[in-house]
Every structure is written in structure tokens, then in C-alpha cells.
Amino acid sequence: MPNSYEDMLRQVLTEGSSRPDRTGTGTTSLFGGRIEYDLRNGFPLITSKRVPFRLVAEELLWFLRGEDDIRYLQERDVHIWDEWANEYGYIGPMYGYQWRRWGEEFDFNYDFTYPGVDQIAQVIESIKTDPYSRRHVVSTWNPTEIPYMALAPCHIMFQFYVEEGDVLSIQVYQRSADMFLGNPFNIASYALLTHMVAHITGHGVGRIVWVGGDCHIYDNHRDQVKEQLSREHVPLPELEIVGDVANIDDFTIDNFKVTGYNPHPTLKGVVAV
DSSP states (O other): OOOOHHHHHHHHHHHOEEEOOTTSSOEEEEEEEEEEEEGGGOOOOOSSSOOOHHHHHHHHHHHHHTOSBSHHHHHTTOOTTGGGOOTTSBOOSOHHHHHHHBTOEEOTTOOEEEOOBOHHHHHHHHHHHOTTOSOOEEEOOOTTTGGGSSSOOSEEEEEEEEETTTEEEEEEEEEEEETTTHHHHHHHHHHHHHHHHHHHHTOEEEEEEEEEEEEEEEGGGHHHHHHHHTSOOOOOOEEEEOSOOOSGGGOOGGGEEEESOOOOOOOOOOOOO
16 A cells, blocks of 8 residues: 555654754654655645645745746745745755756856756656656756755656556655655645646646655654644545646646645644754
8 A cells, every 4th residue: 555644754753763964953764765645536735734735836836937046935925945045045056946947057147158958848848749758857966066055955856657547647756855844845746746747748647656765853843743643534635727727837826726625733843954
């Protein structure tokens, strides 16, 4: 039976080992995790605690803009990246930048000498024209630019796969996963991306398979995790794409409709920076 988020969270808590970390907080860590959801059976916005869908969606739309500053988010009252931005609001060439502008080069007048690779546009075109290709891959791990990033990317690669029944699935690899705070966002974000790409390529949705490297619970989140795992199961909500959107760049927050979301209350935790 596929592992749910709560299954994976419980496994890290019970089978993980104590391990120091970059932030100095301390963690319980397990190497090599797997979570899977069939998107035809509900949208994986977890229900064992409330996850704010609007923030998930706005962050993803920001990634898809290919920007390297957080003004777009702040203008929409989204502050999840504030801790990592510099005084000018920049986080460096991270997720969206690598998705849409890999290898971009420009001179001192900011005239582009090389516009970079738009991996998102390429993978969408590839799904449309060669659906059974094994090269529907997008990477954010660019070793030459990691020194200029506020934080090395945590979710570093994803691959689309057209399955039997003409449905689109995705597999995500995440090198480092904050299982309490970050991972619910990551699962929902890539599930949403799958819905979006399936919509504009004319496919149904299939599965999301998430694979994690260092899956960890910070020591100052252990009590919240125990509370979360004690809660009764609540069914997942449904996601609907609203409107006739044909281009990945044309999506707005108004194109997403979540119904039947009745989660347990929010559980707060301090972000380890």
C-alpha cells in the first residue's frame, strides 16, 4: 500500500536517529523516504493539520515566473521566504530561476548574452510531442550557481511520466526534507504542478511519487508531530482547474478551486534557518 505523508512522518519519528544539522537545532533523521498519492483519489493537501493552499499556490506561481526576488510574494501577503532573502529581497538563482532561466548570462548592462534554458517550456513541449519520452526531467541542482543561492535547493529534480490511461504522473526527488513544516507544502505544490501541466497538455492526472534523501523532524517540532499523528483520519479534498488555460504562464490563483477541505487545526513550529 502506498505510503501517505503521515505514514512517512511516523516512520521518521519512530525509526530515525538523532543527527546534528546545519542550523544547530538537531533532528531525528531517516535516509531514503517515499510518499505516494493517486491524484484521482483526492488532492494531497494534508488534513492532519491545516496547510494554507493559497500560500502553496502563490509560491508555485512565483516559481513559474522564474524570478529571483520575493517582491511578487510580498505583494500578495506571502512571507514564507522572508527569512532567506537579503536586504534587497533577493534569494539568488534558486528554484524558479533554474526552472525557467538555467544558465542565463548577461553583461554589466544587463543585456542578455545567453537567455538560458526554459526547462518548463521544454518539458511541456516534450510531453505534447513525445509523451513516452524518458527525458521529461527538470533539475534545480546547478552546482555552478549554488554559492549564489540563499539556500541550496531542497527539492532538486522532478520527472513527468505519461502512464496507461493517458494520465500524467510525477516523481520528485528531495535531498533534504523538513517533514513537519516543509514537506506538506512540497507535496501539495508538485501535485498542483502536475494538475496544471496535465491540463495544458490534455492529460488526466495520475500519481505523485515523492522520494526523499535526508527526511528529518527538527527537535523543536517533535511535540507537534506527536499531536499531529494522534489525530483521526480526515479525507483529502478535491482540486479543480477553473477556466480554459492553454499556457503555463497564464495561470492565476483564480484558476484553482479546492473543495471539501476540512482539516484538523493548524500546528505551528519555528522555521530552522
